[in-house]
Amino acid sequence: MLLRILLFPVLLTLAAPLWADTVWLANGDRLSGEIVLLDGGKLALKTRYAGQVLIDWQDIDTLRSDKPLLLRRQGLDSQHSQQLAAAGSGMVRVLGEKTETVPLASITRLVPPRPLLxxxxxxxxxxxxxxxxxxxxxxxxxxxxxxxxxxxxxxxxxxxxxxxxxxxxxxxxxxxxxxxxxxxxxxxxxxxxxxxxxxxxxxxxxxxxxxxxxxxxxxxxxxxxxxxxxxxxxxxxxxxxxxxxxxxxxxxxxxxxxxxxxxxxxxxxxxxxxxxxxxxxxxxxxxxxxxxxxxxxxxxxxxxxxxxxxxxxxxxxxxxxxxxxxxxxxxx
The missing domain is CATH 2.40.160.40 (monomeric porin ompg)
Known part of the structure; x- marks a missing residue:
C-alpha cells in the first residue's frame, strides 16, 4: 500500500500530456500542441506530429492553454494570464488576477514569459x-x-x-x-x-x-x-x-x-x-x-x-x- 501511494504521483506525472495547449478552428478541427507565440496575426503552434505550424488568428474559434502567457490586447497594456480557457465561438476566458472573457479579435499578441534564471x-x-x-x-x-x-x-x-x-x-x-x-x-x-x-x-x-x-x-x-x-x-x-x-x-x-x-x-x-x-x-x-x-x-x-x-x-x-x-x- 505504501509503495502504491509513493508511485501514484510519479505515474500521474508521466501520464500527464506533454502538449497542454489546444486550438479549436472555425471549421471544426482541433489541434493540440504548445503555443510558441502569437504575433502579426499568426499563431505559432508546436505540435508533436507536424512540427511548428502557423495558423491565421482569424481562423481560430477558441483555444486553451495551461501555461502562463503575456497577453496584449488592443488599446491596453500587456497583462499576465495564468491560464486561457475555451469559451464561446470567437471568445476566450483569461484567468489571471481577475477572470474575464474577451474576444479573440481583441488579442494582438501572446508570448510565453522567460524567467531570469x-x-x-x-x-x-x-x-x-x-x-x-x-x-x-x-x-x-x-x-x-x-x-x-x-x-x-x-x-x-x-x-x-x-x-x-x-x-x-x-x-x-x-x-x-x-x-x-x-x-x-x-x-x-x-x-x-x-x-x-x-x-x-x-x-x-x-x-x-x-x-x-x-x-x-x-x-x-x-x-x-x-x-x-x-x-x-x-x-x-x-x-x-x-x-x-x-x-x-x-x-x-x-x-x-x-x-x-x-x-x-x-x-x-x-x-x-x-x-x-x-x-x-x-x-x-x-x-x-x-x-x-x-x-x-x-x-x-x-x-x-x-x-x-x-x-x-x-x-x-x-x-x-x-x-x-x-x-x-x-x-x-
Missing part, C-alpha cells in the same frame, strides 16, 4: 555564401559567419566569428578571420556586466592582426520568444600589429544586439553594430555593423540576406566598405 538555453545561427565567377578571370569567394549564445543561471556565453577567403586565377587575394567571445553576468532581469575578447587577422591589410579586450555594463531591454535587444557599453584596450611594429591604445565602445521575429516566426530581422571611439587623434570613430533578414524554410534551415557596413572617420574624412551576403544557413 534559465538552465542550459542554447541558440545560434550559421550562414554561408559561395560566389563563383567564370569569365575572363576565374574568381572564387566564400564566406562563413556564425554566432552562438549559451545561457545557464545568471551566466551567458556569446561566441561569434567569421571566415572569408577569395581567390582569383588561382591566387589568394583575400584571406581573413575574426573570432569574438563575451561572458555576461546578470545581476537583475535587465542589467548585466560583460567581459570579452576579440581577435582578428587579415593577410592583405596594413594592420595584419588586431586584438580587443574590453569590459563594461550592459542592459537587456527585452528577451522573449519574439526576440531580444541588448545595449552594451565597454572600456577597451586595443592592440594592432603591422609589419615592422605595433600600436596600442584605449577606446570606448557602444554595441547593440537586436533580433525580432516577424510573421509568426517565419521571418527574422536582426542587427548587430559596434561604435568604437579610440583615444587617439588620428581616428574619430570606427563603426562596424550588420543588418539582415532570415527566412525560416523549416525548423533549422534559413535563407539569409545580410548587409554589412564598415566606416572609419579620421582627419575630417570618412571611408566606407559595404558588403552583401545572400546564402543559406542553419539555426538552432
Amino acid at each position: 534559465r538552465d542550459r538555453v542554447w541558440e545560434g545561427n550559421l550562414d554561408a555564401k559561395l560566389d563563383m565567377e567564370r569569365n575572363e578571370n576565374a574568381s572564387d569567394e566564400w564566406q562563413v559567419k556564425g554566432s552562438s549564445r549559451f545561457e545557464h543561471g545568471r551566466w551567458r556565453h556569446v561566441l561569434a566569428g567569421e571566415l572569408e577567403r577569395e581567390t582569383k586565377n588561382g591566387s589568394v587575394v583575400d584571406d581573413n578571420w575574426r573570432l569574438e567571445y563575451d561572458l555576461d553576468r546578470f545581476f537583475s532581469q535587465h542589467w548585466f556586466w560583460r567581459t570579452g575578447v576579440e581577435q582578428q587577422e587579415d593577410g592583405f591589410e596594413f594592420f595584419s592582426r588586431q586584438r580587443i579586450v574590453g569590459s563594461g555594463p550592459g542592459h537587456r531591454f527585452w528577451d522573449d520568444e519574439l526576440g531580444r535587444f541588448d545595449l552594451i557599453g565597454q572600456f577597451n584596450r586595443v592592440q594592432l600589429w603591422f609589419q615592422g611594429g605595433d600600436l596600442a591604445f584605449n577606446s570606448l565602445s557602444l554595441e547593440w544586439d537586436y533580433k525580432r521575429l516577424l510573421w509568426g516566426t517565419r521571418l527574422e530581422l536582426f542587427s548587430n553594430a559596434e561604435l568604437q571611439v579610440p583615444e587617439i587623434e588620428a581616428v574619430d570613430y570606427v563603426f562596424d555593423s550588420e543588418f539582415g533578414l532570415r527566412y525560416r524554410l523549416n525548423s533549422w534551415a534559413r535563407l539569409s540576406l545580410l548587409y554589412e557596413l564598415e566606416q572609419i572617420r579620421g582627419f575630417g574624412q570618412s571611408t566606407s566598405e559595404r558588403h552583401y551576403l545572400i546564402g543559406l544557413g542553419v539555426g538552432w
Whole structure:
C-alpha cells in the first residue's frame, strides 16, 4: 500500500500530456500542441506530429492553454494570464488576477514569459555564401559567419566569428578571420556586466592582426520568444600589429544586439553594430555593423540576406566598405 501511494504521483506525472495547449478552428478541427507565440496575426503552434505550424488568428474559434502567457490586447497594456480557457465561438476566458472573457479579435499578441534564471538555453545561427565567377578571370569567394549564445543561471556565453577567403586565377587575394567571445553576468532581469575578447587577422591589410579586450555594463531591454535587444557599453584596450611594429591604445565602445521575429516566426530581422571611439587623434570613430533578414524554410534551415557596413572617420574624412551576403544557413 505504501509503495502504491509513493508511485501514484510519479505515474500521474508521466501520464500527464506533454502538449497542454489546444486550438479549436472555425471549421471544426482541433489541434493540440504548445503555443510558441502569437504575433502579426499568426499563431505559432508546436505540435508533436507536424512540427511548428502557423495558423491565421482569424481562423481560430477558441483555444486553451495551461501555461502562463503575456497577453496584449488592443488599446491596453500587456497583462499576465495564468491560464486561457475555451469559451464561446470567437471568445476566450483569461484567468489571471481577475477572470474575464474577451474576444479573440481583441488579442494582438501572446508570448510565453522567460524567467531570469534559465538552465542550459542554447541558440545560434550559421550562414554561408559561395560566389563563383567564370569569365575572363576565374574568381572564387566564400564566406562563413556564425554566432552562438549559451545561457545557464545568471551566466551567458556569446561566441561569434567569421571566415572569408577569395581567390582569383588561382591566387589568394583575400584571406581573413575574426573570432569574438563575451561572458555576461546578470545581476537583475535587465542589467548585466560583460567581459570579452576579440581577435582578428587579415593577410592583405596594413594592420595584419588586431586584438580587443574590453569590459563594461550592459542592459537587456527585452528577451522573449519574439526576440531580444541588448545595449552594451565597454572600456577597451586595443592592440594592432603591422609589419615592422605595433600600436596600442584605449577606446570606448557602444554595441547593440537586436533580433525580432516577424510573421509568426517565419521571418527574422536582426542587427548587430559596434561604435568604437579610440583615444587617439588620428581616428574619430570606427563603426562596424550588420543588418539582415532570415527566412525560416523549416525548423533549422534559413535563407539569409545580410548587409554589412564598415566606416572609419579620421582627419575630417570618412571611408566606407559595404558588403552583401545572400546564402543559406542553419539555426538552432
